[in-house]
Amino acid sequence: MTTTITRDALTGTGVVDVLVVGGGVTGAAIAYEAASRGLSVVLVEKGDFGAATSAATGKLIHGGLRYLKNLEVGLVRESLAERRTLSLIARGLVSPISMVLPEPGLIEHVGLTAYDVLSFDRNRVPPTHRIPRHRSLSHAELADRGLGHLRSGILFSDAMMLSPERLTLAFIRSAVASGARVANYVRADELLVRRGHVVGAAVTDLVTGLQTHVRARVTVNASGPWARDVLAAQAGTRRAAGEEPPVRSEGIYLLTRQLSDTMVLTVSSSGHFSFAPWRGRTLIGPTETAYTGAVDDWRLTGAAIERFVAEINATSKLPVRLSTDDVVAAYGGLRPLTETPGGDTYRASRASELTDHARSGVEGLVSANGGKYTTARSFAQKVVGQLARKLRTRVAPSRTAQVPLDGSALPDTSGLTLLDRLYGTDAATVRAIAAEGGRLSASATDDGEVLAQVAFAARHEAVVHLTDILLNRTGIGRRGDPGEHVLSAAADIAADELGWTPERRADELGAAAAAVRLPD
Numbered sequence: 001m002t003t004t005i006t007r008d009a010l011t012g013t014g015v016v017d018v019l020v021v022g023g024g025v026t027g028a029a030i031a032y033e034a035a036s037r038g039l040s041v042v043l044v045e046k047g048d049f050g051a052a053t054s055a056a057t058g059k060l061i062h063g064g065l066r067y068l069k070n071l072e073v074g075l076v077r078e079s080l081a082e083r084r085t086l087s088l089i090a091r092g093l094v095s096p097i098s099m100v101l102p103e104p105g106l107i108e109h110v111g112l113t114a115y116d117v118l119s120f121d122r123n124r125v126p127p128t129h130r131i132p133r134h135r136s137l138s139h140a141e142l143a144d145r146g147l148g149h150l151r152s153g154i155l156f157s158d159a160m161m162l163s164p165e166r167l168t169l170a171f172i173r174s175a176v177a178s179g180a181r182v183a184n185y186v187r188a189d190e191l192l193v194r195r196g197h198v199v200g201a202a203v204t205d206l207v208t209g210l211q212t213h214v215r216a217r218v219t220v221n222a223s224g225p226w227a228r229d230v231l232a233a234q235a236g237t238r239r240a241a242g243e244e245p246p247v248r249s250e251g252i253y254l255l256t257r258q259l260s261d262t263m264v265l266t267v268s269s270s271g272h273f274s275f276a277p278w279r280g281r282t283l284i285g286p287t288e289t290a291y292t293g294a295v296d297d298w299r300l301t302g303a304a305i306e307r308f309v310a311e312i313n314a315t316s317k318l319p320v321r322l323s324t325d326d327v328v329a330a331y332g333g334l335r336p337l338t339e340t341p342g343g344d345t346y347r348a349s350r351a352s353e354l355t356d357h358a359r360s361g362v363e364g365l366v367s368a369n370g371g372k373y374t375t376a377r378s379f380a381q382k383v384v385g386q387l388a389r390k391l392r393t394r395v396a397p398s399r400t401a402q403v404p405l406d407g408s409a410l411p412d413t414s415g416l417t418l419l420d421r422l423y424g425t426d427a428a429t430v431r432a433i434a435a436e437g438g439r440l441s442a443s444a445t446d447d448g449e450v451l452a453q454v455a456f457a458a459r460h461e462a463v464v465h466l467t468d469i470l471l472n473r474t475g476i477g478r479r480g481d482p483g484e485h486v487l488s489a490a491a492d493i494a495a496d497e498l499g500w501t502p503e504r505r506a507d508e509l510g511a512a513a514a515a516v517r518l519p520d
């Protein structure tokens, strides 16, 4: 049965065990872990679920080969174990991807041997998700993969998300199915502090304008790059906020027409980047650029895209020379780094960080700073263990590594369609909507998305704006501008389903058209 996510009006919540501030993958995984172990949970997200850093990733579910260089063996092992877990609990959304590491030296050979050893249990998964050991490629094999311009290469595998947005939503859905109350477009304005104890947050519903207090025994600050801002908004928690970091790390990705069907990792002046096949496009990134402004002010710019294109061409690792005209979409975000030694963001740890602010005299508050998408679930387990200790309550054992995410229990067959992989067991509901006929049955992308998904999102997935539908519930706007016809048809369907006036429809369409265009 399809789980319907409804934006909670947050009335009559009483005092809940846990308030989660932030509905990226970290907050979503914590809400699911906590609710499924018997705690009462409210989650508030000031934008759309999973639309910030969690949508700005390279879509990799990976051990992170390069963290071995920093000797972060524990993080790599945890990530490799989670790669396997996510393949089991979100089978359609996470699948193996093979990649080439060009011109490897001794360090890379040793590193990949260690990577294989650390992922010793990787093949305790169904056949479609098994991952072979790394091996060297001959020049002929490189040429067969369209990579004849490389002198040598090693082939190894990690995993890739079909849609980070839908994976974060699967955690939100699982939280809802476990009893959590969730609300997107609800901002925590400030934490409520009584005698040195955080007792919840004052929140504003950004759709209705209604303000209310959500009271909780423990509040979890899972607001990613905004973590410090949430703490600094209230005098009683300001001392827990610490210093403003001197520098943050911006990462951007470009989507181009498909340039290669094998993923290639490469090294540039500022760090590693890769080019990877994804849904008929090539995904190139990330950059690693210092950013010193306010988190809310960060925007992707046309200048950043041009700089990156030049940098990619300078490495000569792509089979072709890239022009900005090849770029069909771009996105990015700020990394919620846990430490930044000497301002070198590339070398900063991607480990998650759990801070109990009782250490700085603020009770009832923890900050959960997610370092990697890959480890969000295992991090949530640690966070909920700490919450149970703080609440002095016994919680049920964790089952989130064993039970498929809500709607994700798929058979292991290689013949799944794009809709099966994106929607899991709900693909049947999407197809039933398409069978209602008319424009609902029309195609929305050339790789298998349909306009029925717009109606499905409106009926079941707590959408507020057309951009939520096109970017975060479906991938219709994620592969570049889908064209005026598709945008307009999607706006018509959303307007019908959500009861929009013609003026609202026009505003939503204008905002969506701007969101799928490249920035100036």
Ligand SMILES: Cc1cc2nc3c(=O)[nH]c(=O)nc-3n(C[C@H](O)[C@H](O)[C@H](O)COP(=O)(O)OP(=O)(O)OC[C@H]3O[C@@H](n4cnc5c(N)ncnc54)[C@H](O)[C@@H]3O)c2cc1C
Pocket (backbone or CB within 6 Å): 021, 022, 023, 024, 025, 026, 027, 044, 045, 046, 047, 048, 049, 050, 051, 052, 053, 054, 055, 056, 057, 058, 059, 060, 061, 062, 186, 187, 188, 189, 222, 223, 224, 225, 226, 230, 250, 251, 252, 286, 332, 333, 334, 335, 336, 368, 369, 370, 371, 372, 373, 374, 375
């Ligand atoms: C360029 C880039 C590439 C990456 N690539 C990968 C990768 O390939 N693989 C991988 O494993 N990891 C990757 N990561 C890391 C990964 O994206 C992050 O670790 C993860 O998404 C962090 O999730 P989060 O929920 O903590 O933060 P976010 O997704 O940013 O969520 C925080 C949420 O809090 C909300 N919020 C903020 N303030 C408030 C408030 N006052 N009230 C209510 N809500 C609020 C925000 O709107 C936001 O949605 C990458 C990161 C970047 C930047």
